[in-house]
Amino acid sequence: MKKYFTVISLILTFFNNNPLNAKIVVGYYYANYSVYPYTAIEYNKLTHIAHAFVKPNADGSLSMDSWFLYPELVAAAHQHGIKIVVALGGWGNSDGFSPMVANPLTRAAFVSNIIDFCLTNDYDGIDIDWEYPTASDRSNFVSLVKELREALNNVGLEFLSIALPSTDWNNGYDVKQLINYVNWFGIMTYDFYGPWEKTSGHNSPLYPSPLQSSSTSSSVNYYLQKGIPKNKLCIGIPFYGYDFKASELFAVHSGASAINYASVYQNLISGWDYFWDNTAKVPYLMNKSRTEVITFDDTNSIKLKSEYVYKNNLAGTIIWKIGQDYFNGSTPLLDIVEKYMLHHPRNVPSIPQLSFPFNGAVIDSDNIIFKWYATDSTTSYNLQVSENENFDSFVINESGINFTEAKLNNFENNKTYYWRVSSSNINGNSSWSDTWSFITDFPAFVANEYYAAKDFKLYNYPNPFNVQTKIGFTIASDAVVNLALYDILGQQRDVLVNERLQSGNYEFIWDANNYSSGVYFVRINIVYPQNNRLMRLNKSIKILLIK
Structure with missing residues (x-):
């Protein structure tokens, strides 16, 4: 009995004393042991790992894939001071839930089996990802969750959570009852558009837009109105998107497939065009031939989703799934989650230049x-x-x-x-x-070919390079020169020159020690005075940093 009250005290302390600052970051880990092994995970960027999936059977027993057990992952999570829960069900693995919860005997067997499984394999709790209960399952689901909560408390395990669809279209969740037993609810605020829709659309927009009413904020408002407290509600952030065979966003598609962020990034650096939906607050890509559209989340949209969590005093986020942004030893999306969700800025930003x-x-x-x-x-x-x-x-x-x-x-x-x-x-x-x-000063003026073609040069070598590259240019007469470096998203990263120069040849060394591998662009803007007017010329070159 003493252990029971200790666990309840810990839960209440977590949710009542830290509604704003102690955000939850739950990373789902699933089926990527070889590509993203436990040794690659940066555990300090998470608070919980949900290890997916164990399948419930109709008779109350458990089943799982032969590769599921991963004791090294569990041990590493605990060594780094974070919690790891076992995720139950998932898409295609949930058929056993309904018959199991309908019978008190099979329900009791399931509760006993999953508690033994957690204790044997050192999990800290359970995440229920039943996709999806119906109205006929409502009361039975509440009974299951209540019995799980009591069983977890009795053995000193802390965590019980539920993954929710973007809206409860089946009327399967009695959330007013469930909130008494659950640490957090994770809304799966992704898959708003995919292969099942006739047109392309955003996978996980933050806000609704004229052509897409479904969104993360709409789902949050939906569940808040149903009575879930803000400090028990997590939004979902996908580390993947959808590649539609379509001519533009919201156009009819001829096929679509999921694509992880690592692959999206490869399309970015290969020259796909980047667009930003300023209403939905998410990006999308289009190929040059305008035959494919990719909708996804990037570092910019995740910043805004993190800020949305703080502004609305929500519990945090669930991520499906960690490792999908892993390439070249880096995890750019998880980095942003850690910076803006776990360690959100506490001060106003500095003044821009x-x-x-x-x-x-x-x-x-x-x-x-x-x-x-x-x-x-x-x-x-x-x-x-x-x-x-x-x-x-x-x-x-x-x-x-x-x-x-x-x-x-x-x-x-x-x-x-x-x-x-x-x-x-x-x-x-x-x-x-x-x-x-x-x-x-808008004159009708045509650039002099002498400047534009003969003596205007921009070059660099080596290219590709791994530490330093030499960037050079030639100008034909005195001019104001701006030579700047941009990343693949068009963000200015460095300025090499920004001054008036005399005619001649110039070379500069760019040291990339503090930059990550990828494609960058060097752009030069030259402003020549001529006949009391100005002539502007510009040119860009692409360089490749490989470390």
């Missing part, structure tokens, strides 16, 4: 790409453009920008504009950056 348009620049186009440098622990940026340096009124006043640039147009000719940027996260906004100005 502006990059382009240069202070005092004369701009010869009404399509302007504003650029600034990324600041750490930032989820979005705010941009203001005004016709006066006091910003008493605004030409542009845009917030929620998720990248370090914004393309804007419709500026008037022969005017001076002022612009500034601030960084944002859940803690608030940074102070505004320095204010820079630019002047618009």
Whole structure:
């Protein structure tokens, strides 16, 4: 009896004293022992592992694949101070649930068998992934969960959780009863679109959009209205997406298949076009021939989902499944989950530095790409453009920008504009950056071929490279030169040159010791004064870093 009250006390302390800061990060581990072995897992980036799956049988017995038992995984989790639970059921493994829970005798046998299994194999609890109970199973499911909770408490095991569909379309979950026995509910807020739908669509949007009403936020609101407390609700984050044979997003497809993030990234670096749905707050890719669309989550969308968890005081997240972002020894998606979910920024971000348009620049186009440098622990940026340096009124006043640039147009000719940027996260906004100005001058002007073709060069060697590469360029006359480095997502990572230079040849060494392997782009912007007007030239080259 003393052990029972100790466990209950621990559970209540976890959920009542840490509703905001002690977030849950549950990584499902399934069927990837050789590609992503237990030695590759960065356990400090998780709070729990759900080891999937053990199958319940109608008679109350258990079955599992021959490869399921993985004592090294269990031992490593405990050695690193995190908990590991056994996940029951899953897609295609849940047929035994309904007949088992309907009979008190088989239900009791199942409870006894799974408790013995946990004790024998050193699991810390149970995750129920029944896909899916129906209305006729509601009361029996509650009985199962109640009996599991009592049995777990009796042997000193802490955790009992339930994976929920995005909505309870079968009316199979009596959540008002279940919340009394469950540590957390993990909503499977993914698979909103897939091969079963007629058109392509987002796999896991954060917010609804005009063409897709289903979303993570919609599912959260649905279950909150059903009575699940915020501090027992986890959203789902997928480390995979869907590759649709379609001409565009929300177009009819001729087939689709799941694709893990590691493969999505390979398409990124091979030249697929990246798009961002600023309403749904998720990305998608399209190939150059416009015959395929991939919807997925990346580091930007996961930042925003992490912030959503904090803003709404939710318990945390479940991940299906860890290892799908594992390549070249790195896990970029799990890194972001750890940084923004487990160790969410506690302070406002630092003030961004502006990059382009240069202070005092004369701009010869009404399509302007504003650029600034990324600041750490930032989820979005705010941009203001005004016709006066006091910003008493605004030409542009845009917030929620998720990248370090914004393309804007419709500026008037022969005017001076002022612009500034601030960084944002859940803690608030940074102070505004320095204010820079630019002047618009839109002449009808054709670039001189002498500059454009004969003496304008950009090159680098070696390429590919593993530590350092030499980047060089030639300019034909005095000019303002900006030479910058961008990653595959278009994020500016470094500036090598940003100054006025005389005509001639220039070379610079880029040291990539602190950068990860992948494709990068070097872009040069050159502004020549000519006949009291400005001529801008630009060029980009792709370089490959292999470590």
